[in-house]
Amino acid sequence: MKTLFTRFPENPILTPQSISASSADLKIECLLNPGAFRYNGRTGLLLRVAERPVQREGMISFPIYDMQTGIKVIEIATNDPELNLDDPRVICYKGEDFLTTISYLLPVFSEDRIHFETDPAYGPLLGQDKYSAYGIEDCRVSQINDLYILTYTSVSPQGVAVGMKTTHDWITFEESGLIFPPHNKDCAVFEEKINDRYFAFHRPSSPEIGGNYMWLAQSPDLKHWGNHQCIARTREGHFDSARLGAGAAPIRTDKGWLAIYHGATEKNRYCLGAMLLDLNDPSILLARSEEPLMEPQEAYEMKGFFGEVIFNNGHLVNGDELTIYYGAADEVICGAKASIREILSTLDT
Amino acid sequence: MKTLFTRFPENPILTPQSISASSADLKIECLLNPGAFRYNGRTGLLLRVAERPVQREGMISFPIYDMQTGIKVIEIATNDPELNLDDPRVICYKGEDFLTTISYLLPVFSEDRIHFETDPAYGPLLGQDKYSAYGIEDCRVSQINDLYILTYTSVSPQGVAVGMKTTHDWITFEESGLIFPPHNKDCAVFEEKINDRYFAFHRPSSPEIGGNYMWLAQSPDLKHWGNHQCIARTREGHFDSARLGAGAAPIRTDKGWLAIYHGATEKNRYCLGAMLLDLNDPSILLARSEEPLMEPQEAYEMKGFFGEVIFNNGHLVNGDELTIYYGAADEVICGAKASIREILSTLDT
Numbered sequence: 001m002k003t004l005f006t007r008f009p010e011n012p013i014l015t016p017q018s019i020s021a022s023s024a025d026l027k028i029e030c031l032l033n034p035g036a037f038r039y040n041g042r043t044g045l046l047l048r049v050a051e052r053p054v055q056r057e058g059m060i061s062f063p064i065y066d067m068q069t070g071i072k073v074i075e076i077a078t079n080d081p082e083l084n085l086d087d088p089r090v091i092c093y094k095g096e097d098f099l100t101t102i103s104y105l106l107p108v109f110s111e112d113r114i115h116f117e118t119d120p121a122y123g124p125l126l127g128q129d130k131y132s133a134y135g136i137e138d139c140r141v142s143q144i145n146d147l148y149i150l151t152y153t154s155v156s157p158q159g160v161a162v163g164m165k166t167t168h169d170w171i172t173f174e175e176s177g178l179i180f181p182p183h184n185k186d187c188a189v190f191e192e193k194i195n196d197r198y199f200a201f202h203r204p205s206s207p208e209i210g211g212n213y214m215w216l217a218q219s220p221d222l223k224h225w226g227n228h229q230c231i232a233r234t235r236e237g238h239f240d241s242a243r244l245g246a247g248a249a250p251i252r253t254d255k256g257w258l259a260i261y262h263g264a265t266e267k268n269r270y271c272l273g274a275m276l277l278d279l280n281d282p283s284i285l286l287a288r289s290e291e292p293l294m295e296p297q298e299a300y301e302m303k304g305f306f307g308e309v310i311f312n313n314g315h316l317v318n319g320d321e322l323t324i325y326y327g328a329a330d331e332v333i334c335g336a337k338a339s340i341r342e343i344l345s346t347l348d349t
Numbered sequence: 350m351k352t353l354f355t356r357f358p359e360n361p362i363l364t365p366q367s368i369s370a371s372s373a374d375l376k377i378e379c380l381l382n383p384g385a386f387r388y389n390g391r392t393g394l395l396l397r398v399a400e401r402p403v404q405r406e407g408m409i410s411f412p413i414y415d416m417q418t419g420i421k422v423i424e425i426a427t428n429d430p431e432l433n434l435d436d437p438r439v440i441c442y443k444g445e446d447f448l449t450t451i452s453y454l455l456p457v458f459s460e461d462r463i464h465f466e467t468d469p470a471y472g473p474l475l476g477q478d479k480y481s482a483y484g485i486e487d488c489r490v491s492q493i494n495d496l497y498i499l500t501y502t503s504v505s506p507q508g509v510a511v512g513m514k515t516t517h518d519w520i521t522f523e524e525s526g527l528i529f530p531p532h533n534k535d536c537a538v539f540e541e542k543i544n545d546r547y548f549a550f551h552r553p554s555s556p557e558i559g560g561n562y563m564w565l566a567q568s569p570d571l572k573h574w575g576n577h578q579c580i581a582r583t584r585e586g587h588f589d590s591a592r593l594g595a596g597a598a599p600i601r602t603d604k605g606w607l608a609i610y611h612g613a614t615e616k617n618r619y620c621l622g623a624m625l626l627d628l629n630d631p632s633i634l635l636a637r638s639e640e641p642l643m644e645p646q647e648a649y650e651m652k653g654f655f656g657e658v659i660f661n662n663g664h665l666v667n668g669d670e671l672t673i674y675y676g677a678a679d680e681v682i683c684g685a686k687a688s689i690r691e692i693l694s695t696l697d698t
Contacts, residue, residue, distance in 0.1 A: 090558075095585070097558045131579075134558070158579040159559025180530070181564050181577040183555040206532040207556040209439075209446050209483070210508025215530050224573035228530040230480075230507040236444070 004343060005272075005294045005324070005336040010114050012300050012332035014047065019106070019118060025073060026051040026063065029101050030305045032327030035141035036248065036314030037148060039170060042109045045116055045314060045325055046139050046150070047333065049124070050101040050305075062091055063102040064134060065127045071102070089306075096157060102127075103135035105152065107170060113316070113323060114335065122170050131156045131178055136163065140313050142189040142249040149222060151187040151200070154178060162187040162202060164222070176223045180204070186214075186245030186262075188313070189222065190282070192252070198222050199282055201231075201246035201259070212243030214261065216283050229283040232261075232275060239263045239271040239292040247312045250277065251322070255344055256286050260324065262311055263292070270309040271295040272326075276347050287347035294336065296329070304329025353692060354621075354643045354673070354685040359463050361649050361681035363396065368455070368467060374422060375400040375412065378450050379654045381676030384490035385597065385663030386497060388519060391458045394465055394663060394674055395488050395499070396682065398473070399450035399654075411440055412451040413483060414476045420451070445506060451476075452484035454501065456519060462665070462672060463684065471519050480505045480527055485512065489662050491538040491598040498571060500536040500549070503527060511536040511551060513571070525572045529553070535563075535594030535611075537662070538571065539631070541601070547571050548631055550580075550595035550608070561592030563610065565632050578632040581610075581624060588612045588620040588641040596661045599626065600671070604693055605635050609673065611660055612641070619658040620644040621675075625696050636696035643685065645678070653678025 016028040029052045034045040053061040053073045060083070061075040076083055076093055084092035091098045105125040108116040127136045132154045139152035146168055154163035159182025165173045180187060186203035193199075198219040205212045214232040217225040234241055240263025250257040257277040264270045271292035278284035296308045312326040320340050328334045365377040378401045383394040402410040402422045409432070410424040425432055425442055433441035440447045454474040457465040476485045481503045488501035495517055503512035508531025514522045528549075529536060535552035542548075547568040554561045563581040566574040583590055589612025599606035606626040613619045620641035627633035645657045661675040669689050677683045 099558075155558065157558070158562065158582070159553070159555040160557060161577065176575065178577040179575050181533070181551070181553040181566070182559045183532070183553070183557065184530070202530070204508070204530040204532070205556050206508040207554050208509060208532065209448075209504065209506070210531045213507065217530070219573055221569070221573075224568055224570075224575040226525065226528050226573040228510065228527040233507070 004346065005338045007298065008114060008335040008337075011298065011334040012328060013114055013335055014045075014108070014116060014333040016331065019049070019108075021051055022049075022104070022124070023071070025053055026071075027054050030331045031333050032330050033138040033311050034314045034325050034327070034333055035139040035150070036316050036325050037141040037143060038316065039109075039148075042111060043113045043116075043316065044141075044170075045108050045110075045333070046125075046141055047106045047108060048103050048137050048139070048327070049106050050103045050135075052101045060085070060091065062098050062100055064098065065102070065132060067128075067130065074098070099134045099155065101135075103137045105136060105139050105150075125150075125165075125173070127154070131158055131161060131163065133157065138185065138311075138313055140188040140246075140248050142191050144191055149189045151179070151189060153185040159183055160185060166222070179223065179225055180217075186313075188246040188249050190257070191249045194280065194282065200225065201250075203243075203245040205243075212245075214244055214246060231277065231283055231285050232288060234263075238290070239265065239269075239295070240273060242266045242268075244273075247272070247324070248315045250282070251317055251340065252279070253340060253344060255349060257282050258340065258344065260293075260312060260315065260322075268306070268309070269296065270311050272310055272312055272324075274343055274347060276344070276349060287349045289346065290348075293338075293343065293346065298328070300332055300334065301328040304331030306330035353695065354687045356647065357463060357684040357686075360647065360683040361677060362463060362684055363394075363457070363465060363682040365680065368398070368457075370400055371398075371453070371473070372420070374402055375420075376403050379676075379680045380682050381679055382487040382660050383663045383674050383676070383682055384488040384499070385665055385674050386490040386492060387665065388458075388497075391460060392462045392465075392665065393490075393519075394457050394459075394682070395474075395490055396455045396457060397452050397486050397488070397676070398455050399452045399484075401450045409434070409440065411447050411449055413447065414451070414481060416477075416479065423447070448483045448504065450484075452486045454485060454488050454499075474499075474514075474522070476503070480507055480510060480512065482506065487534065487660075487662055489537040489595075489597050491540050493540055498538045500528070500538060502534040508532055509534060515571070528572065528574055529566075535662075537595040537598050539606070540598045543629065543631065549574065550599075552592075552594040554592075561594070563593055563595060580626065580632055580634050581637060583612075587639070588614065588618075588644070589622060591615045591617075593622075596621070596673075597664045599631070600666055600689065601628070602689060602693060604698060606631050607689065607693065609642075609661060609664065609671075617655070617658070618645065619660050621659055621661055621673075623692050623696060625693070625698060636698045638695065639697075642687075642692060642695065647677070649681055649683065650677040653680030655679035
């Protein structure tokens with residue numbers, strides 16, 4: 001099929017080497033899955049930075065946040081009989097699961113939307129409570145008037161849930177705690193109210209009946225959510241056969257809310273698709289991509305920390321031009337552009 | 350240990366034979382897990398009735414709600430190669446999971462708190478939307494002033510979630526949709542506001558990191574919930590090693606909120622325990638039973654549709670006397686009494 005998205009020739013635009021680790025003991029393993037926003041005339045990305053301790057021979061070490069002491073590194077002999085390393089992303093020790101890396105969020109800024117740099121005025125956002133002991137990940141940034149709404153995955157021994165904070169100035173933040181309980185991620189708040197209610201996509205997961213489906217919730221105040229509705233399920237044999245989840249906030253178009261989302265197969269191949277939802281009642285799905293709009297194909301998408309992954313949770317709209325920022329192979333950050341009109345033309349309404 | 354709860358000598362007080370099935374094609378398999386309330390001078394129980402089609406030789410049949418036609422029975426030849434019956438509670442057909450029974454809620458009333466009967470004025474509450482196609486289960490009934498708040502498990506191909514409806518008269522109900530998305534159950538709303546917020550217990554489950562833990566949420570209006578906090582996790586080697594969940598609304602005492610909860614082991618043995626929570630901030634756990642307060646021991650608790658199960662989600666308080674109603678062996682309904690003061694004395698604060 002015709003390529004809808006044109007990748008930046010500069011890709012990848014950010015790699016683990018682009019920035020410094022938070023301490024000498026730690027190494028940046030991955031830069032990935034940024035939220036995108038505009039602030040004070042500049043384009044901002046809120047990167048997910050995943051760090052891992054520098055490993056020593058015969059030992060395995062991993063970091064967790066400790067509410068008293070900050071980041072704490074736990075080190076275990078690799079021959080410890082209570083250690084289980086069967087899953088490369090997870091360390092199981094004494095029956096408890098830990099992550100190999102810990103993530104935090106880092107804002108970077110650009111004048112040209114391509115070259116991004118940190119700004120000492122705007123520091124990193126770290127996990128800071130018992131619900132983020134294993135880090136915070138994959139933040140969506142929605143903007144309503146001058147309020148920025150940050151919704152992110154908060155990981156801890158209590159589970160994987162959705163946390164929220166808001167800011168006007170990227171310096172002081174109001175914490176809202178967990179707005180969705182475990183197991184949940186991929187939350188993006190709509191950038192305007194509909195019938196006097198806020199709306200958000202989210203992605204609960206079920207250990208039994210059910211699956212990894214896209215849901216919609218409503219709120220009077222952004223902090224309390226209800227009237228949960230399932231808007232899209234996985235589809236056997238499609239690019240979204242095992243799970244799907246929202247990208248950034250949906251885009252208002254004449255035809256409906258256009259949502260760019262990710263779908264993954266049982267083999268963890270992540271592609272992007274689109275769906276169109278009713279403008280007045282976004283629980284009504286009007287159309288959905290049969291084929292992916294964008295799939296892993298470039299070398300930086302095919303190989304990395306976790307290959308064959310394109311994951312998008314930040315974009316900017318300028319008239320008909322959609323610029324997406326995405327994590328490639330769970331390791332580097334890339335950009336691409338598409339025409340919103342052309343994306344809509346692929347959706348059979 | 351000393352027996353805290355005195356079982357009703359009349360146990361079981363209700364069995365599948367006590368009431369009639371909703372149609373001639375269906376058979377009541379289990380009566381279980383009632384909510385309890387007082388209304389117009391009588392004691393009410395809101396039973397969970399689980400029905401199954403009468404089975405024919407060589408076929409397996411199960412019911413689902415169809416939004417157009419009501420209850421619909423699906424029948425499949427037992428030798429169909431796309432049928433999988435490995436789990437006795439679940440029928441897997443063409444990759445989709447169905448339940449062997451479908452549940453609805455039925456109010457019954459009593460003058461003496463022991464002998465309960467249906468009342469033609471108060472009909473059953475059925476699943477009625479796409480989130481309850483496999484039924485509604487295990488309803489807690491909380492009362493705030495003259496408002497009854499019904500929170501129940503809503504089961505469908507979309508997952509297992511928490512629905513809510515409210516009533517003043519047990520005849521007309523206001524529907525609130527799903528207040529917690531999948532995977533969630535065991536929701537009980539506190540019967541008064543704390544610091545101008547409603548509170549509820551709930552029990553999300555995680556397919557990965559995390560588990561089946563008891564959580565607390567807050568709401569300004571009962572319909573929208575946020576600030577989710579984990580209040581109690583499973584404990585290895587204890588009666589609540591695999592999962593735990595709230596019973597009915599917690600009981601206000603001088604020492605704190607007393608919550609009777611169920612805990613289950615990996616072998617699905619269900620017992621009752623208690624926890625005490627701070628009156629002003631119920632996210633603070635003050636004490637928790639080390640040993641079960643009540644465990645399956647009577648014949649009607651040890652053998653049934655699913656043996657070794659005591660499950661309580663309804664109680665009434667009269668001064669120091671707590672009367673609990675509970676499902677025994679997932680098949681019959683029983684009652685027991687205890688002194689609140691004696692329960693508190695078992696909790697080490």
